[in-house]
Amino acid sequence: MNLVTVSGPPSVGKTSVILKTIESIKNRGLKVGVVKFDCLYTDDDILYEKAGIEVRKGLSGGLCPDHYFVSNIEEVVDWGIKHGFDLLISESAGLCNRCSPYINGINAVCVIDNLSGIGTPKKIGPMLKSADIVVITKGDIVSQAEREVFASRVHSVNPKAVILHVNGLTGQGSFELSTLLFSEDDHITSLKGKTLRFSMPSALCSYCLGETRIGESYQMGNVRKIDLGKEQ
């Protein structure tokens, strides 16, 4: 089985791109499954089911979806292998700009859209910087110049990635993407011994864990203070 991790900010078009890409992959006679990691809510599983794709979803609740991803991906891979998939795609909501679900030796795709503004590539951390493939969506809504400027910003934070433009509505570019997602030579039987590309911060703050009361004495764990400047 091949595994691909797809990640990206909310609503950039991850599901649309994955669905269009799977159409091309299925044409090659391959069996594909999907797992969606999100935080509080997602309807993506319904979209995948409608397209006849086997899907599981996991909601991280109070945790960042990427933390939840690492603690579950091993079981998910076992599930995929048991179901005889040729390709298992994980879709994760990239809600936290600090974390990323990428694993060394596993194809990593970051999806971002042309609408997010040219300052965005610089703000996104390892999720963009250490991806193998960066998919840029919603090119239909902007001009050629805006696409070129945006792509050059992406290139300046991740010069090693292959950058592809895919339209999530028409599927333009999705065939091309599909050729990069599956290789006969790749085989995983388990994730044992594999490592994350980037460490995730181990500490959580008390508010991540459900604290609601405000005040110094309730703050535990990962606490940092804002610098508001010196009073004159």
Added chain:
Amino acid sequence: MIDQITISALLDKYPFARTFLENNGVDPDGSGEQSLHDYFLSIDENTKEEMAIDPGHFISRLNEYISQMLSFLGETKSSVESLTILPGHYKTGEDERFSDLTIKKNEIISIVGPTGSGKSRLLGDIEWAARNDTPTGRTILINGKEPEKKWRYSSSEKLVAQLSQNMNFVMDLSVYEFLSLHAESRLITERESVIERILDQANLLAGESFSKDTPITSLSGGQSRALMIADTAILSKSPIILIDEIENAGIDRKKALNLLVSEGKIVLMATHDPILALMGDRRIVIKNGGIETIIETTEKEREILSQIEEMDKKIQSLRQRLRRGEVLTEV
């Protein structure tokens, strides 16, 4: 080693590395007299973890960026003289019957055929420089040879620029700032003169003129389109321009196409509009996924084109008169 020299020495040697540093969270002016190595040593481990700073990864990306930029700058303007399409097959699997189709620089080709027949797929084959590895089985040659890999995977050198359906900009910038930003991303040195030229050409294409201080989001549909076309013709490095089903653009279509080809581009446009279809030197007729025929625009058709253009002008003026609130009494 690149992380041992001071940041200001690094920038003297590779001025373009400034973009990399800025976009990767290093203030090039703030820490100029430090080397990157010392800069990373000066950041404490907590901040490194929180900001996800990995010096090794940073330096390896910087090295990659520099080597790509050097080869980009060192290249003489890569010239594409011709584009050749070798036949694949129809949706039925039957082979396409043309032997090969070569399109030269400065040529305009239109692509016609019913919805779903495969016009966009043909444009997709060209964009991806197909090597018998797309659903149509076609192969694309550049200058008669198998295309270089860079046309597929490089982000700064795309074979194809595309004029989008959309007529609006999303960035919140003035025309001048917008063009500067694009010129900067292309590492253009004579920025001012290029911007001047684009503005002049755009104003020739648009009905109503605009200045470089106009915010791009307040341009009219026709003005936006004119600016997009002039910018793509002059600033985009891609030698091939694809236009997928753009109808009534609200600009001088003939002038727009002429501008594109005068800048040495190859233009392919999929269209249902008879005026655009006949403006091509040749037109490709697509049927059921395959290239059915290739027709050279005849003299007779050029005459017909002028007649359709007259009719089109008439319809435009009727539209204008209705908009102004007139009551029509004759055509």
